[in-house]
Amino acid sequence: MPHPKPVARRMFELTEPISLVNFFSPEPNDAMTALGLRDNYWDGYFAGRSAPLGRVPAEVVHAAFYNFGPGEAARHIPRVWETTTPEAAHAARQQGCVAALRKILGHLTGTPGLARAADLLAKASTSAPTNGRVMYAGLRTLPMPEEPVTRLWHAANMLREHRGDGHIVALVSEQVSGTESHVLSALDMGIHPAESFGRIHHLPQAYLAEVMDGLRDRGLLDADGRFTDAGRATKDRIEALTDALAEAPYDGLEPPELDELVASLEPITQRLEETGSNSEEA
Secondary structure (H helix, E strand, C coil): CCCCCHHHHHHHHHHHHHHCHHHHCHHHHHHHHCCCCCCCCHHHHHHHHHHHHCCCCHHHHHHHHCCCCCCCHHHCCCHHHHCCCHHHHHHHHHHHHHHHHHHHHHHHHHCHHHHHHHHHHHHHHCCCCCCCCHHHHHHHCCCCCCCHHHHHHHHHHHHHHHHHHHHHHHHHHCCCCHHHHHHHHHHHCCCCCHHHCCCCCCCCHHHHHHHHHHHHHCCCECCCCCECHHHHHHHHHHHHHHHHHCCHHHHHCCHHHHHHHHHHHHHHHHHHHHHCCCHHHC
């Protein structure tokens, strides 16, 4: 039987800090620059995250990632493949993330609880259909690591991309573009003006103005650039559908296994949240 909808949201809260070491700890970026990529973060990001897709054109990466501005993927893809390979990029990203997790989690890395969490996450992360899940399907082609900390990171990353693929479905169903999704997320987080949000503030001002005007014309934002009732309802529908579409992996676990997974992850998540998933704070 499917689990109640809140399961996907709770599991997102528990697993997201594992994946966030890729963004907030220095080890992943250091591992990517060691391959010869420019030390500007984004070369490593696009190479490491798109690696399971192989040497596809920038247009494919842009479509699969969905929420980058026009031309952003093309500044990195395919140029990064002149320096490294998809296989090496994935390995470096994984190596860096695992090193960061080891530093942050300390003594937890050798506990039976972490090993059990990794095994159960691995089971969940390989239980869902791949239909329509481009990023998730790419990761499913890779072998599941045996070492517990590496297994934990890889499974959490698979679940993140599975959820992300579903989130794109939810955005498309509401006819919300990638940049528009950042505007709605910024307002949802209390960031105003939304154009100051870190994921979009660097985009051309004329382009951002066009995006904001489009959201106003559709009645999703008011004249001040804040949510209207319709905009708030749209954001809520997107999040509800994202949660619903993220349930499938956890249907692969028996209820006692799900309870055990939550209990095993809680101390791991707590430690990661204490450091902001940043190994420099460990």
